[in-house]
Amino acid sequence: MNILFLIGKYPSYGGTEKVTTVLANAFTQKGLRVHIASFEQPVPDLQSELHSNIRLHKLSYPAKSKSNINILRNIILQNEIDIIINQWCLPFYVTQLCNKARKGTKCKLLAVHHNSPDSNVRIEHVKIKMFQRSNSIKRFYLNSILSIVKYLTSRSIRYVYYHSDKYILLSSSFINIFKQLIGIKKTPKLAVISNPVTLLDLDFHYLSEQKNREIIYVGRIDYNQKKVYRIIELWKQIENNYHDWRLTIVGDGPQKKDIEDLIETFNLKRVQVTGFQNPLEYYKRASILLLTSEYEGFGLVIVEGMCFGVIPVVYGSYAAVYDIIDNGKNGFITNIPYSQEETVACLKSLIENENQRKEIALKAIEKSKEFSLKSIVDQWENLFTTL
Numbered sequence: 001m002n003i004l005f006l007i008g009k010y011p012s013y014g015g016t017e018k019v020t021t022v023l024a025n026a027f028t029q030k031g032l033r034v035h036i037a038s039f040e041q042p043v044p045d046l047q048s049e050l051h052s053n054i055r056l057h058k059l060s061y062p063a064k065s066k067s068n069i070n071i072l073r074n075i076i077l078q079n080e081i082d083i084i085i086n087q088w089c090l091p092f093y094v095t096q097l098c099n100k101a102r103k104g105t106k107c108k109l110l111a112v113h114h115n116s117p118d119s120n121v122r123i124e125h126v127k128i129k130m131f132q133r134s135n136s137i138k139r140f141y142l143n144s145i146l147s148i149v150k151y152l153t154s155r156s157i158r159y160v161y162y163h164s165d166k167y168i169l170l171s172s173s174f175i176n177i178f179k180q181l182i183g184i185k186k187t188p189k190l191a192v193i194s195n196p197v198t199l200l201d202l203d204f205h206y207l208s209e210q211k212n213r214e215i216i217y218v219g220r221i222d223y224n225q226k227k228v229y230r231i232i233e234l235w236k237q238i239e240n241n242y243h244d245w246r247l248t249i250v251g252d253g254p255q256k257k258d259i260e261d262l263i264e265t266f267n268l269k270r271v272q273v274t275g276f277q278n279p280l281e282y283y284k285r286a287s288i289l290l291l292t293s294e295y296e297g298f299g300l301v302i303v304e305g306m307c308f309g310v311i312p313v314v315y316g317s318y319a320a321v322y323d324i325i326d327n328g329k330n331g332f333i334t335n336i337p338y339s340q341e342e343t344v345a346c347l348k349s350l351i352e353n354e355n356q357r358k359e360i361a362l363k364a365i366e367k368s369k370e371f372s373l374k375s376i377v378d379q380w381e382n383l384f385t386t387l
Contacts, residue, residue: 001032001033001082001083001384002032002033002034002035002079002080002081002082002083003024003027003032003033003034003035003081003082003083003085004034004035004036004037004075004076004079004081004083004084004085005020005023005024005034005035005036005037005084005085005087006037006038006072006084006085006086006087006088006094006098007020007036007037007038007087007088008038008039008040008087008088009038009039009040009041009042010036010038010040010041010056011038011041011042011043011044011045011046011047011049011050011056012040012041012042012043012046013043013046013252013276014220015114015195015219015297015298015300015301016087016114017046018198018300019195019196019198019300020036020087021046021049021050021198022196022198022373023196023376023377023380024036024050024051024054025049025050025051025054026196026373026377027377027380028051028053028054029051030377030381033053033079034051034053034054034055035054035055035056035057035075035079035081036050036054036055036056036057037056037057037058037059037071037072037075038056038057038058038059039059039060039061039063041056041058055079057071057075058071059071059072063093063094063097064093064094064096064097064100068097068101069097069100069101072097072098072101073100073101073102075101076101076102076105076107077105081102081105081107082106082107082108083107083108083109083110083384083387084098084102084107084108084109084110085110085112086098086109086110086111086112086164087112087114089111089112089113089160089164089167090113090120090153090156090157090160091156092156092159092160095109095111095159095160095163095164096163099163108165108166108387109163109164109165109166110164110165110166110167110168110383111160111161111164111166111167111168112168113157113167113168113169113170113174113297114170114297114298115295115296115297116174116177116295116296116297116318116319116320117157117169117174117177117178117181117182118150118153118177118181119294119295119318120153121224121225122149122153123146123149123150123153124224124225124294124295125224126142126145126146126149127146128223128224129142130142130143130146153181154181154182154183157178157181157182158182158183158184161182161187161189161190164189165189165387166189166190166191166383166387167187167189167190167191168190168191168192168193168383169190169191169192170192170193170194170195170297170298170320171192171194171298171319171320171323172192172323173319173320173322173323174192174319174320175187175190175192177319178190191383193376193379193380193383194298194320194323194371194376195298195300195303195371195376196371196372196373196375196376196377197300197303197304197307197368197371197372197373198300198304198373199279199280199283199304199307200307200373204284204307204308206308206309206361206362206365208309208354208357208358208361210285211285211286211287211309211357211361212246212285212286212287213242213244213245213246213287213351214245214246214247214248214285214286214287214288215235215245215246215247215248215286215287215288215289215290215347216247216248216249216250216279216282216283216286216288216289216290216305216310217231217247217248217249217250217251217289217290217291218250218251218279218282218283218289218301218304218305219250219251219291219293219301220251220252220253221249221251221252221253221254221255221256221259221273222253222254222255223254223255223258224294225293225294225295225296226253226292226293226294227292227293227294228249228251228253228255228259228292229255229258229259229262230292230315230338230340230343231247231249231290231292232259232262232263232266232268232271233340234290234292234340234343234344234347235247235268235271236266236268237340237344238344238347238348238351239268239269239270239271241348242351245270245351246270246271246272247268247270247271247272248271248272248274248282248286249271249272249273249274250274250277250279250282251274251275251276252275252276256273256275259273260273279301279304283304283305283307283308283310284308286305286308286310287310287311287350287357287361288310288311288312288313288347288350288351288357289301289302289305289310289311289312289313290313290314290343290347291312291313291314291315292314292315292338292343293315293317293318294315294317295317295318296317296318296320296321297318297320298320298324299314299318299320299321299324302314302321302324302325302331303324303368303371305364306324306330306331306364306365306367306368307365307368308365309361309362309364309365310361310364311330311331311332311350311357311360311361311364312324312325312331312332312364313331313332313334313343313346313347313350314331314332314333314334315333315334315336315338315343316333316334316335316336317336317338321333324367324371325367326363326367329360329363330360330363330364330366330367331360331364332346332350334346
């Protein structure tokens, strides 16, 4: 079987990009022939993470150009591609590109939605502007804009659903959200496959005494989605009470300088911003992972941390987190709306109780096995056979 991943930026940093690498390598090791096509290739050095048998192909902008249609069609025909996995299923015109390129072939198209269907950058951007405005006229105007953006999002998703052979969500908890958003009751094309754990260390064995008294955040540093400033504000509340604990921000992004300025403004001492790093060593040594995102698709870093006994404390802003964490058992989910006080209380409880940390960490490791690479690859193979 011949598989083609279609993705916006690749090779590049990011969760979707990392998942693409891991699945592509796993499929190749299973004997499938794998190709990856992308519109941008910003970090070519990351190609070294791919199996040598995987072929990369370059597209360009505008996405639906005649040139791209011809390039993609040639890839499909020359390599006898059986299945396209569209990792960039929104905006809808990427689906249009795929369908023009595969016209007249037996190639199947699978759309993968990497966020909750009702959340994306545009929607959250308008929400942020509404929150920042006190003028009732401006808020009314922005609310109208928000309604338009939500409507356009729902129409785009609906189009992709009807013009793909399968539409894949990352969590079963997204199914009802999906149906309500696009206004249909029966969804035979819908499938659910979670993201797999992308970091493994077969030599890792959990020992509580080898864990540092350290809280980590892993991911992109931005305002719109990740809201890393919340983590700095949380740390400000507890740093002076726990002198043997520290906070590490593992990541990079457009607001990295703003976060560093906020740390300086608060005069915080035991905080490090590392920039982009392989998080493996941080997972091995840290005790708690903190995530306060306004929305997520799956939150892969949660499962990665749980593999290494890092206890997640996560704002419950998206449905999939309830598939990952059994609240109070293998991690903590804080309530909507976001509450700094509730999150601080969770952190204090864990910091002050070493036995509790050990018990929850062991349960987190056990839970993470549900998202093992083998389990997820098996689900993909089962889906392929249905096509």
